Amino acid sequence: MTDYKMMLAEAISGMTDISNEQVYELVEIPPKSSMGEYAFPCFTLAKTMKKSPQSIAIDLSESLIGKLDFIERTEVVGPYLNIFINRSIFCNDVTDHIVRMKDKIGSSDEGKGKTVLVEYSSPNIAKPFHIGHAFTTILGQAIYNLYKHLGYDVYRLNHLGDYGTQFGKLISAYKRWGNDEALAEQPIKELLRIYVKFHDEAKMDPSLDEEARFHFRNLEKGNEEEFGLWKLFRDLSIKEFDAIYRRLGITFDDMNGESFYSDKIPEIVSMLNDRDLLVESDGARVVMLEEFGLPPCIILKSDGTTIYASRDIAAILYRKRKYDFYKNIYVVGNPQALHFKQVFAVADKLGLDASGSCVHVGFGLVKFADMKFSTRDGNIILQEELLNECVGKTSEIIRKNREERQTDMSDAELSQIAEKIGIGAVIYTFCRNSRDRDIVFSWDEMLDFDGDSAPYLMYTYARCRSVLRKAKASDYDPADAVDGFNTKVTDEEFELIKYLHGFGDSIRKAAQAYEPYILVRQLNFIARAFNKFYNNRPILNCEDSELLASGLRICEASSVVLEQGMRLLGISPVERM
């Protein structure tokens, strides 16, 4: 496919004294399509050429005539040189490229030979998987997909919260109030029950906290009883998490949680000692970070046990050796921003160059309108509950549609489709906006399936597929439709194909910024443009064979891009709904 912007930049560069790259950076897409497809602002040239921007634009406009065959015409509006692309050439080129690339559309080899690690999800063992975990899980998966698509060698790491003082508490609580039967039936529910009870009791009897620390010390020493219980809690929890991951279509390459790095901390401690970086402060061993403008980082607590920072530092060293990563991405909430700054700073002091390769991808809190989610207080929405609610509402809508449209959809197919759409709706909610913003959870918004939503994208895709199925049924293969855009391309068609053209760019930008919403917006524009097109002219029922060909080509290209875009987000498209 032609790189239109690049060729334009080369042409303009040849007529001025600025480089290709500079021109490429300056070329922009005008705010309105009536102003053309590309625009070159002449402000910066005005300074060096000592001419008014407008006269420069006029000169450029004249010398550009006939230079490039895809340029239909140019227009000077004040200081801007607006460029209009030949619609036939562009539409044939772009749609042909998409139809040929299929699921490889928007992919690249920029990541060839580069290893990227994405750490995400990372729930705490023995605690319920609630919608607070959904953000990191969904965002992380999307980031994984994006980098994978760009050719990187990507590994998914689930850094389970399977260690720390809280397990001392859990062990203590279990020995006091645990119920084996309840644990076997609903492990996390039972563990949560005794965990909450422990906190209540500890308020009245502070010696419980001491008991918990005792058990954690034993656990870290490898004591059999504590280790056995910990292992049991861990195994049972993972089993429950797996059910959620399966529903979301997520698997991991590595489930090594915090516990895995515990025995790798002594090496970190001795490395720090070798460099004289470890100092004592109030009984704890810390690394001072004044030169980074950061507070000290605790490596060993005053009782000699490790802390999450030390485990994260050990993990960097371990991963560096195992993967020799190009990038190590942490999809973890914003509240931990300082923690990662400290961890990266300490790793830097150890010569691990963390600041050059480790990235904390933070995101906002999920909260109710008036309060925070708190596992301890029990005011949480479970991830499973959220998925079920969305799938349930979807089922109702499909059932109603099935009656109205009198389709032959079986109950089994209906529930399969509802599952995909409901889960798609959840995924979409966490990918639609920039990740920094807090999400105020609302069932109304969650269950709004109009407009800016996954069902809207999925519906559009299903429409495309329906038209294509009908075309095939009447022996028309859209792949045969070559050069369907010889006649006049309408504004609506051109608009849609321009959005399809921008798909690859949106993937690159989304990956670079770790912001799936950039891709989401592109898909939304595509869907809206397609629906407009779909509503305004018949595709199958048209006499003109060229119009039929171009219409089907648009359907084919749109469906390819929409499908691939949704898959990159983690949404499974459906053929009908």
Added chain:
RNA sequence: GGGUCUAUAGCUCAGUUGGAUAGAGCAACAGCCUUCUAAGCUGUGGGUCAGAGGUUCGAGUCCUCUUAGGCUCGCCA
């Protein structure tokens, strides 16, 4: 108090390195199913870009201050 993020339409949000008349969705109102899926489409209304200064040909975007809010600031993760 220090650090950090945020403030754009009634609500939820976009707005690339400063550039053309600040855009979507939802909600509201008015329309469109004898034609390929109405979870759709069309139209209307809706703005002192938190406030004040500054930088310049030009500021929602950059700088300073003020206000409001979120998160965070050593032995939890």
